[in-house]
Amino acid sequence: MASLPRINTITHEEWLHIPEVTDFVEEVVNREIRIAPPGNWKHAYILDYLHASLKNQLKGQPVRALASSLGLIIRKSPLISRVPDIPVFRDEGEIELGGYLHSAPQLLVEVLSPANTRRERQTKLDDYSAIGVPEVWIVSPEARTVEILRLQDGRLRTTAILAEGLLKPRLFPGVQVDIVAIWPD
Numbered sequence: 001m002a003s004l005p006r007i008n009t010i011t012h013e014e015w016l017h018i019p020e021v022t023d024f025v026e027e028v029v030n031r032e033i034r035i036a037p038p039g040n041w042k043h044a045y046i047l048d049y050l051h052a053s054l055k056n057q058l059k060g061q062p063v064r065a066l067a068s069s070l071g072l073i074i075r076k077s078p079l080i081s082r083v084p085d086i087p088v089f090r091d092e093g094e095i096e097l098g099g100y101l102h103s104a105p106q107l108l109v110e111v112l113s114p115a116n117t118r119r120e121r122q123t124k125l126d127d128y129s130a131i132g133v134p135e136v137w138i139v140s141p142e143a144r145t146v147e148i149l150r151l152q153d154g155r156l157r158t159t160a161i162l163a164e165g166l167l168k169p170r171l172f173p174g175v176q177v178d179i180v181a182i183w184p185d
Contacts, residue, residue: 047067047085057174063089064089074131143163146179
């Protein structure tokens with residue numbers, strides 16, 4: 001069998017030299033570049049609401065909540081870089097070469113898109129577990145639920161799936177988000 005030339009694979013060093021783009025989301029999984037279009041208006045609305053809510057409630061704390069395409073390095077070799085929808089991390093997070101985050105955020109928020117598969121979702125959760133992310137919220141616009149996963153015995157495990165009530169991140173006492181207010185009507 002003939003071997004194919006290397007297509008869409010990249011090392012950490014090569015990746016650092018690619019120009020930044022804003023028209024799509026780019027993740028790298030085992031050196032393979034994965035490109036996805038940006039989310040739709042519902043996705044953007046939910047992200048905007050959650051980001052504003054978290055940012056306002058965390059004001060004055062040494063913490064950052066970002067709603068941008070921040071590259072989170074899971075592993076340098078083979079390269080795995082994820083782009084969480086909202087990472088919340090302490091200001092002393094490990095930022096290094098290229099300005100990418102190289103440490104586990106204290107909270108990650110992921111808003112599902114219709115194109116997301118269960119396998120993709122699990123692979124991403126496995127990557128977040130590998131670096132020790134203590135809590136992940138998976139927001140499903142279709143089901144109008146938020147799945148809360150917490151790190152237990154080295155793996156992110158579902159602790160609740162909520163359609164209403166308050167989201168209260170474990171590491172940020174006093175912060176709470178009303179689930180019903182997340183959804184655009």
